Amino acid sequence: MLLDIRNLSIQLRSETSYIQVCKNFDLMINDGEICSLVGSSGSGKSLIINAIMGMYGHDMKVTMDYFKFRDMDLTNLSVAERRKILSSEVAIIFQEARASLDPELPIGVQMRASLGSHCFDDKWYRWPFWRFRAVNNILHKVGIKNTKQILRALPYQLSEVLCQKIIIAMALSRKPKLLIADSPISGMTSTSQVQILKLFHSYVENSKGTMLYVTNDLGPASNLMDTIKMLYCGQIVESGPKEQVINCPHHPFTQSMINAIPEFNRQVKLKMKLDVLKGDPPEFTQTPIGCPLGPRCPHADRECNTMPPIVKTKNGFFRCYYPLNMEKDNESK
Amino acid sequence: MFDLNREAREIQSDKDIAWEIYKKSTTDMIGLYTLILCICVIFILPIWVNFDPLTQNVAERLLPPSWSDRGNLHHFLGTDEFGRDFLSRLLIGAQNTTKYAFLACFSSLIIGTSLGLMSAMSRSRTRKGVLHHIFDILFSIPSILIAFITIGILGASLPHAALAIGVSLLPRFIHESYCAAKKELEKEYVRAEISDGSSRLHLTFTTILPNILSTIISNMSQGISIAIIDIAAVGYLGFGAQPPTPELGNMLASGIDIIYVSTSKAIIPGVAMIVLIASIQLVGHGICRVLNTGVADAA
Amino acid sequence: MNQNKHIPLLQVKNLGLTIKNRKYLFFRKKVEILKDINFTLEKGQTLVLTGDAGSGKSSLLHILNNPDIPHTGEVLVYGKPLKDYERRDRVGFIRLLSSDYNNAINPHKRVNFILEQPLKINTDYSTVQRDYRIDRILEYVGLSSSIKYSHPGFLTSNQMLRLAFARALVMEPEILLVDSNIEKLDAQLRSHCLNMLLDCQEEKETALVICLNDIGLIKHIADNILVLSQGRQEDYGNAKFIISKPEKEITKRLIQDYNNEYRIRPER
Numbered sequence: 001m002l003l004d005i006r007n008l009s010i011q012l013r014s015e016t017s018y019i020q021v022c023k024n025f026d027l028m029i030n031d032g033e034i035c036s037l038v039g040s041s042g043s044g045k046s047l048i049i050n051a052i053m054g055m056y057g058h059d060m061k062v063t064m065d066y067f068k069f070r071d072m073d074l075t076n077l078s079v080a081e082r083r084k085i086l087s088s089e090v091a092i093i094f095q096e097a098r099a100s101l102d103p104e105l106p107i108g109v110q111m112r113a114s115l116g117s118h119c120f121d122d123k124w125y126r127w128p129f130w131r132f133r134a135v136n137n138i139l140h141k142v143g144i145k146n147t148k149q150i151l152r153a154l155p156y157q158l159s160e161v162l163c164q165k166i167i168i169a170m171a172l173s174r175k176p177k178l179l180i181a182d183s184p185i186s187g188m189t190s191t192s193q194v195q196i197l198k199l200f201h202s203y204v205e206n207s208k209g210t211m212l213y214v215t216n217d218l219g220p221a222s223n224l225m226d227t228i229k230m231l232y233c234g235q236i237v238e239s240g241p242k243e244q245v246i247n248c249p250h251h252p253f254t255q256s257m258i259n260a261i262p263e264f265n266r267q268v269k270l271k272m273k274l275d276v277l278k279g280d281p282p283e284f285t286q287t288p289i290g291c292p293l294g295p296r297c298p299h300a301d302r303e304c305n306t307m308p309p310i311v312k313t314k315n316g317f318f319r320c321y322y323p324l325n326m327e328k329d330n331e332s333k
Numbered sequence: 334m335f336d337l338n339r340e341a342r343e344i345q346s347d348k349d350i351a352w353e354i355y356k357k358s359t360t361d362m363i364g365l366y367t368l369i370l371c372i373c374v375i376f377i378l379p380i381w382v383n384f385d386p387l388t389q390n391v392a393e394r395l396l397p398p399s400w401s402d403r404g405n406l407h408h409f410l411g412t413d414e415f416g417r418d419f420l421s422r423l424l425i426g427a428q429n430t431t432k433y434a435f436l437a438c439f440s441s442l443i444i445g446t447s448l449g450l451m452s453a454m455s456r457s458r459t460r461k462g463v464l465h466h467i468f469d470i471l472f473s474i475p476s477i478l479i480a481f482i483t484i485g486i487l488g489a490s491l492p493h494a495a496l497a498i499g500v501s502l503l504p505r506f507i508h509e510s511y512c513a514a515k516k517e518l519e520k521e522y523v524r525a526e527i528s529d530g531s532s533r534l535h536l537t538f539t540t541i542l543p544n545i546l547s548t549i550i551s552n553m554s555q556g557i558s559i560a561i562i563d564i565a566a567v568g569y570l571g572f573g574a575q576p577p578t579p580e581l582g583n584m585l586a587s588g589i590d591i592i593y594v595s596t597s598k599a600i601i602p603g604v605a606m607i608v609l610i611a612s613i614q615l616v617g618h619g620i621c622r623v624l625n626t627g628v629a630d631a632a
Numbered sequence: 633m634n635q636n637k638h639i640p641l642l643q644v645k646n647l648g649l650t651i652k653n654r655k656y657l658f659f660r661k662k663v664e665i666l667k668d669i670n671f672t673l674e675k676g677q678t679l680v681l682t683g684d685a686g687s688g689k690s691s692l693l694h695i696l697n698n699p700d701i702p703h704t705g706e707v708l709v710y711g712k713p714l715k716d717y718e719r720r721d722r723v724g725f726i727r728l729l730s731s732d733y734n735n736a737i738n739p740h741k742r743v744n745f746i747l748e749q750p751l752k753i754n755t756d757y758s759t760v761q762r763d764y765r766i767d768r769i770l771e772y773v774g775l776s777s778s779i780k781y782s783h784p785g786f787l788t789s790n791q792m793l794r795l796a797f798a799r800a801l802v803m804e805p806e807i808l809l810v811d812s813n814i815e816k817l818d819a820q821l822r823s824h825c826l827n828m829l830l831d832c833q834e835e836k837e838t839a840l841v842i843c844l845n846d847i848g849l850i851k852h853i854a855d856n857i858l859v860l861s862q863g864r865q866e867d868y869g870n871a872k873f874i875i876s877k878p879e880k881e882i883t884k885r886l887i888q889d890y891n892n893e894y895r896i897r898p899e900r
Contacts, residue, residue, distance in 0.1 A: 041818045161685035189684040190889040216818030222896035260819035262848030274823035280790040344781045521736035528698040
């Protein structure tokens with residue numbers, strides 16, 4: 001197992017007290033697996049990535065029962081030591097592409113700086129200036145054609161989608177063991193999306209890497225995933241292999257995320273309204289007691305005032321008192 | 334049932350919100366109280382108490398401060414080498430220095446910011462370039478040198494030194510306000526307001542000026558500090574206020590001459606300058622922090 | 633037979649936009665951002681702009697929003713060029729909705745100031761009438777009217793999005809331009825947003841011009857579709873026909889790539 005985290009809990013420091021952001025979060029990723037974490041905006045996905053990587057200061061309090069990365073037990077290390085161990089093996093693609101690039105340096109300089117010496121896998125006589133050649137190859141792989149102009153440019157001159165492709169290229173070029181991607185393909189056209197997803201697929205298959213894909217939309221990339229975990233208000237409400245979660249969702253939140261995906265393969269009525277849960281996701285200071293989806297859930301009842309227990313299904317689990325699609329599940333058993 | 338009283342009280346005016354956010358940092362509060370104390374003591378106290386920096390009393394020369402053995406409570410901080418009361422010299426000297434430093438910095442700020450804003454908001458490229466770079470040549474000449482040139486032309490005195498320092502601060506204000514205004518103009522909400530139809534003048538005063546206020550204030554606190562130090566430096570070299578007018582700079586100079594005889598006379602003006610500048614910086618820092626709350630950083 | 637010459641709501645003919653970019657120290661290169669764009673829009677219709685980044689979608693919306701930007705070609709509203717309208721009437725017609733709410737709302741001013749600005753500058757309402765209008769529009773988008781006194785920096789992202797909606801709808805425009813950041817929102821918020829836009833269209837017959845990349849969504853809401861590539865208009869026509877029988881290469885490729893192997897296929 002590549003990454004094993006048990007019972008992660010995150011608290012943010014506010015003026016007077018600590019606000020509980022995330023509770024009882026478990027994450028287990030096997031080698032060569034693509035695990036997906038799906039949640040609406042504001043559900044704490046980026047905070048979880050920061051907590052795993054140790055990128056926080058005194059404003060966040062993170063506790064976990066167990067943290068294992070590649071047979072190394074990192075539970076009792078300090079944050080700085082954990083950061084040091086993880087930074088050489090994990091690459092992160094952040095959500096804000098332009099903010100992840102240094103605004104003062106040209107792109108070429110930044111890309112060459114991100115190539116470590118372990119990325120060199122060629123004949124020995126090609127070693128001089130290998131970074132210059134490697135950078136060109138990487139940009140071609142993500143589908144950027146006029147590399148010469150772009151390598152000389154500064155980030156503010158490039159469009160957002162181009163910056164996204166560049167940081168994906170930078171992350172993949174380091175050949176990491178674990179790749180964490182936070183909405184990498186938002187805002188791209190379908191052509192670019194397919195290109196990037198093919199890259200991720202080949203990274204997992206050929207270079208034997210592992211991926212944690214964090215997103216807020218189930219649509220574009222879900223067939224690539226192996227496991228899907230649905231995150232709502234900092235708690236995992238449903239988890240399981242892709243076929244099970246998508247074809248037979250149990251939790252109402254999963255159902256609503258699937259309903260939000262636009263239909264393409266069937267004839268749809270023009271100007272049809274899409275199905276949404278009413279209301280807004282709650283803020284962390286006002287999380288409902290018990291099941292976090294309580295006030296918005298169409299099937300909620302009085303029992304939902306207490307935290308639902310974990311109900312295990314064939315390869316995953318969910319937390320709901322009134323789950324959907326139980327008959328389908330029984331049939332498949 | 335609703336509670337109108339409580340709800341109405343919860344809607345705080347801008348001033349209240351600002352004060353609450355400012356109060357949170359202890360260091361900024363210390364700075365604020367120190368600054369208020371300094372200003373009261375330097376500017377308001379001399380109105381009632383007769384401080385007398387000029388009377389010489391040769392019999393009581395070079396007395397140490399009153400807390401040491403030979404000290405006299407009459408002269409709280411001692412006397413200098415001519416027998417003048419040191420406390421009065423310190424307060425009136427600080428008054429002189431600070432008065433002219435504030436004057437130089439504020440006038441330079443007003444002129445510089447208006448030039449910078451005019452050049453950022455103007456549409457024609459030539460006018461923008463001219464207004465922006467017109468005083469850039471002053472960047473290349475150090476402020477003390479400008480002071481010397483002015484004093485060489487006009488004669489050595491405190492107002493002339495202040496004029497020189499003010500002139501040397503000008504290009505920095507122009508440049509900073511131009512950059513901040515340019516950055517604001519690229520934001521989406523400014524474009525939305527322009528397409529809504531506000532004229533450029535209305536836009537400047539309603540949107541751009543309040544949003545760049547934090548940059549202006551941080552520059553202003555830096556500018557005042559630089560002005561105080563430079564005026565004191567010019568005075569130290571003897572080109573500012575001429576004796577017997579007290580001024581922090583020339584008090585430092587005469588103090589250094591007698592440092593082995595009476596150390597307090599050299600240290601006390603320096604400490605006064607440090608306290609003034611530190612409190613101004615802390616207050617400026619606090620105000621910038623208040624103005625920037627609730628504004629998400631770009632990166 | 634009565635020749636009823638129907639004047640469309642919005643008509644764009646041969647729109648072009650070039651800007652000069654500084655390439656070397658003294659050399660300025662002309663970059664053609666848009667070239668030869670033609671389309672028509674009727675009341676209550678939705679036009680969707682598609683194309684990858686750099687194809688000029690945002691520039692097209694900015695020209696429609698602010699015709700003072702120097703461009704070639706004509707933009708006609710009810711037969712009259714948009715430039716000839718008074719600014720007050722123009723702002724009442726066309727509004728731009730930015731869903732990039734982080735940057736599009738002034739964080740230093742209170743909400744009621746932000747909503748009052750367009751009314752104050754462009755209409756003749758008195759203060760009380762403006763207040764009333766602000767209250768009603770906040771009710772329409774689903775915000776409580778006590779939010780009028782907060783600063784945008786302290787609102788959640790949902791509330792900021794609704795505020796952006798309110799700012800666009802406060803003038804009751806006939807054409808609403810929506811820029812492409814609507815897709816970066818998460819799935820629930822995006823559906824919510826589109827539902828609000830469709831509501832608006834149903835009740836007030838607002839015409840919409842939206843930038844979208846997701847063909848599934850386009851199928852749900854578009855009447856007409858305009859495909860842009862590198863500033864040139866590649867395809868334009870009725871969305872249903874084009875998506876079911878694409879003729880141009882670029883549209884075929886877009887639809888093919890949309891149906892890729894990685895897209896979710898739930899059995900419903």
